[in-house]
Amino acid sequence: MTRKRRVTYPPPRSSKGPAPAYVPQVTPPTVAVINRQASQGKAGIEVGMRVTILGTGLFAGETATVESIVGGVIPAAAVRTEAGRTRRVRTIDLAPVARRAPQRPEGEPVGE
Secondary structure (H helix, E strand, O other), rough: OOOOOOOOOOOOOOOOOOOOOOOOOOOOOOOOOOOHHHHOOOOOOOOEEEEEEEEOOOOOOOEEEEEEEEOOOOEEEEEEEOOEEEEEEEEEHEEOOOOOOOOOOOOOOOOO
16 A cells, blocks of 8 residues: 655745845946936037046046047047047046247247
């Protein structure tokens, strides 16, 4: 005679134990951070303007000249650095360079 198998039932859904403790979400440093203001661009950036590249990345902190402006979801500008290298940069990462006053030769009177 064969033995009858014992019937096993899954545990009830209500017996999962206590709720886990709340832990705030931590963003690891290797994850890219999205700047939602970038889609608005920066007003006042024009072709031929001298700018400084802000933010992090290639050519950060260098002075460049805007060669063209590219529209789209995130406005960008093609720039050429003083070293002659080109790059496309978001317009929000550009800052205009203050124009310098023209230099006067020595010996020329001032204010006349």
